[in-house]
Amino acid sequence: MLFELQHASKCYQRGAHKVQALRDFSLRLDAGEILGLLGPNGSGKTTFVKLATGLCDADAGELRWRGHPVSGHRHLRELGVLLEGRGAGYERLSTWENARYFCGLREARFDAAHFQALAELLELPDVRAPLRQLSTGNKLRASLLCTLIHKPALALLDEPTLGLDLLGVDKLEALVRHGAGQGMGFVISSHDLHFIERLCPRIVCISRGEKLYDGCKSEFLQDGTGYVLQLQAGPQGAPALPEGLGAWLPQGDLLQLPLRDHAQACAALACLQPQLPACLSMELRPVSLRDRYRKLVGEQDEEGQA
Numbered sequence: 001m002l003f004e005l006q007h008a009s010k011c012y013q014r015g016a017h018k019v020q021a022l023r024d025f026s027l028r029l030d031a032g033e034i035l036g037l038l039g040p041n042g043s044g045k046t047t048f049v050k051l052a053t054g055l056c057d058a059d060a061g062e063l064r065w066r067g068h069p070v071s072g073h074r075h076l077r078e079l080g081v082l083l084e085g086r087g088a089g090y091e092r093l094s095t096w097e098n099a100r101y102f103c104g105l106r107e108a109r110f111d112a113a114h115f116q117a118l119a120e121l122l123e124l125p126d127v128r129a130p131l132r133q134l135s136t137g138n139k140l141r142a143s144l145l146c147t148l149i150h151k152p153a154l155a156l157l158d159e160p161t162l163g164l165d166l167l168g169v170d171k172l173e174a175l176v177r178h179g180a181g182q183g184m185g186f187v188i189s190s191h192d193l194h195f196i197e198r199l200c201p202r203i204v205c206i207s208r209g210e211k212l213y214d215g216c217k218s219e220f221l222q223d224g225t226g227y228v229l230q231l232q233a234g235p236q237g238a239p240a241l242p243e244g245l246g247a248w249l250p251q252g253d254l255l256q257l258p259l260r261d262h263a264q265a266c267a268a269l270a271c272l273q274p275q276l277p278a279c280l281s282m283e284l285r286p287v288s289l290r291d292r293y294r295k296l297v298g299e300q301d302e303e304g305q306a
């Protein structure tokens with residue numbers, strides 16, 4: 001076991017009010033794991049990263065590193081952190097200079113070959129130019145490089161895709177897979193659900209500071225729905241559903257029908273076929289992380305309002 005946070009709680013004081021950012025939150029991670037941390041805005045993801053990195057103290061709970069309670073800041077040398085999609089790079093320094101500086105700060109040897117490998121993996125164009133001359137996406141690539149230059153055992157990446165173009169996201173994905181292959185652990189907090197779905201075999205979902213789910217992505221996706229039929233009704237309104245297929249769920253101006261499996265999807269299409277040409281659009285797709293996440297967080301909101 002690499003990292004463990006046990007029963008952590010954190011409350012912020014905001015004026016006269018208290019905000020419970022995390023409540024009895026526990027998480028453990030092994031070397032080589034890639035964990036996707038999901039949660040709505042304000043659910044406590046950044047607070048978790050701040051607790052893990054000592055940027056703020058928990059009101060309760062314990063942090064353990066390699067099986068031992070954390071005391072002091074020694075474990076920070078083995079962490080790589082990207083907070084809220086921004087690195088801590090110095091704008092007047094180049095990627096190369098920043099990387100050397102951050103290695104020094106963590107008392108790690110600067111490995112030029114590792115720098116080169118990361119720069120190539122990220123396709124960073126000009127590692128000798130000051131950061132201020134780089135585009136937003138390339139600044140983020142430089143920050144990612146500086147986050148990983150000292151070969152941390154655990155990388156905590158908060159919103160690492162913010163501002164990255166498609167190629168940049170692909171490069172980041174390759175970088176994470178490469179690191180995990182070498183035994184690094186990753187906690188990736190992001191609202192980019194496609195990115196998390198592609199990359200993370202383990203999902204943790206939090207809402208209002210509490211953990212709603214922690215487990216395998218494949219199990220997270222399996223909640224009895226295998227496919228979703230989605231359409232936009234024409235002037236005649238929603239197609240009539242035969243008995244046993246449930247009911248249309250409105251989603252903005254679209255209608256969605258959750259379907260159990262391949263057989264039920266085929267049966268639904270066969271029944272609805274005469275009515276489908278009158279619809280403005282139609283799509284049958286496998287259930288996604290987005291569907292499942294929306295359902296889980298939505299259910300919790302409903303409970304909260306009840």
Ligand SMILES: Nc1ncnc2c1ncn2[C@@H]1O[C@H](COP(=O)(O)OP(=O)(O)OP(=O)(O)O)[C@@H](O)[C@H]1O
Binds near residue numbers: 012039041043045048
């Ligand atoms: N320094 C602070 N002072 C007061 N309240 C804070 C502070 N930092 C965070 N909070 C509050 O704590 C809660 C959790 O915030 P946090 O930033 O951890 O959420 P998040 O899941 O990272 O959100 P997002 O997805 O928007 O980045 C929010 O209600 C937020 O307003």
